[in-house]
Amino acid sequence: MQGSASVTSLVDFQGHPALRLRAPDGAQATVLLHGAHLVSWIPAGGEEQLYLSPTARYGDGQAVRGGVPVVFPQFNLRGPLPHKHGFVRTRAWSVAEQVVRAGCAIGVMRLESDAATRALWPHDFALELTVIVSGRELEIELSVTNTGTEAFEFTSALHTYLRCHDALRLQLEGLQDVGYEDAVLGEVHTQWGDVLTVVGELDRIYRQVGGRTLTLRELGHRVHLQQTGFEDVVVWNPGDEKCAALPDMPDADWRQMLCVEAASITEPVWLEPGAEWAGMQQLQC
Ligand SMILES: O=P(O)(O)OC[C@H]1O[C@H](O)[C@H](O)[C@@H](O)[C@@H]1O
Numbered sequence: 001m002q003g004s005a006s007v008t009s010l011v012d013f014q015g016h017p018a019l020r021l022r023a024p025d026g027a028q029a030t031v032l033l034h035g036a037h038l039v040s041w042i043p044a045g046g047e048e049q050l051y052l053s054p055t056a057r058y059g060d061g062q063a064v065r066g067g068v069p070v071v072f073p074q075f076n077l078r079g080p081l082p083h084k085h086g087f088v089r090t091r092a093w094s095v096a097e098q099v100v101r102a103g104c105a106i107g108v109m110r111l112e113s114d115a116a117t118r119a120l121w122p123h124d125f126a127l128e129l130t131v132i133v134s135g136r137e138l139e140i141e142l143s144v145t146n147t148g149t150e151a152f153e154f155t156s157a158l159h160t161y162l163r164c165h166d167a168l169r170l171q172l173e174g175l176q177d178v179g180y181e182d183a184v185l186g187e188v189h190t191q192w193g194d195v196l197t198v199v200g201e202l203d204r205i206y207r208q209v210g211g212r213t214l215t216l217r218e219l220g221h222r223v224h225l226q227q228t229g230f231e232d233v234v235v236w237n238p239g240d241e242k243c244a245a246l247p248d249m250p251d252a253d254w255r256q257m258l259c260v261e262a263a264s265i266t267e268p269v270w271l272e273p274g275a276e277w278a279g280m281q282q283l284q285c
Pocket residue numbers: 063076084085183203204234235236259
């Protein structure tokens with residue numbers, strides 16, 4: 001369905017088709033068809049909130065560095081697939097709906113299993129990524145439907161890269177007393193204080209975070225994050241050495257970002273034939 005006054009439209013983004021969502025109040029978001037990858041969120045009267053690498057690669061089969069990669073059906077290499085973070089972030093999705101309703105711009109992207117996905121992962125599924133933007137809020141929802149005849153399980157994440165002025169001066173609040181797997185140290189710990197800061201490489205899966213609100217704060221700016229459906233939160237920053245080794249990110253840009261990801265990893269989601277699961281991340285600044 002086409003939105004009123006075509007406030008949403010297909011645009012060219014770095015040479016690739018993207019859906020530009022624009023709410024009547026001026027808030028906007030841009031989603032590539034490649035990977036249903038959200039590459040920009042600009043709240044009404046505000047500035048860009050997502051980090052997107054200036055050296056990101058957009059070609060076929062490439063995973064874009066920054067924005068919000070969609071991770072499915074496997075997080076990282078934690079499972080049987082050889083593809084880190086699964087394969088849907090590098091596939092072409094289609095636009096299922098673009099509409100402006102009740103002051104919100106809404107875009108729905110869709111991907112269904114086909115012979116190529118079945119060759120990688122032998123299950124039938126339909127994914128929808130719904131992006132809703134208005135005012136100073138963004139909602140991203142991933143739904144997964146089992147369209148096959150056998151149950152399957154998956155892990156998943158919305159791998160949100162938040163932009164900041166200086167990661168070393170950031171505070172992420174709201175994870176006190178939550179247990180986490182620290183992939184840098186290879187250890188399991190509990191977050192003892194409420195404030196998490198970045199001093200270098202950080203790669204943690206906070207388990208079973210529940211309905212907490214997290215706040216990412218730096219001088220003069222803050223973003224609140226909430227999630228439903230997704231149980232875990234991943235916090236990731238590559239730090240200077242790993243960032244320098246990434247071919248698609250400038251060496252110094254680890255200071256410009258922090259990933260706060262809504263994820264279901266530690267308890268994979270089990271989906272019976274015909275069943276649907278949905279997970280959502282909400283951001284407000
Ligand atoms: O480089 P990518 O495949 O996009 O992965 C980037 C990062 O994603 C997650 O946050 C993982 O916890 C990290 O271990 C990984 O390095």
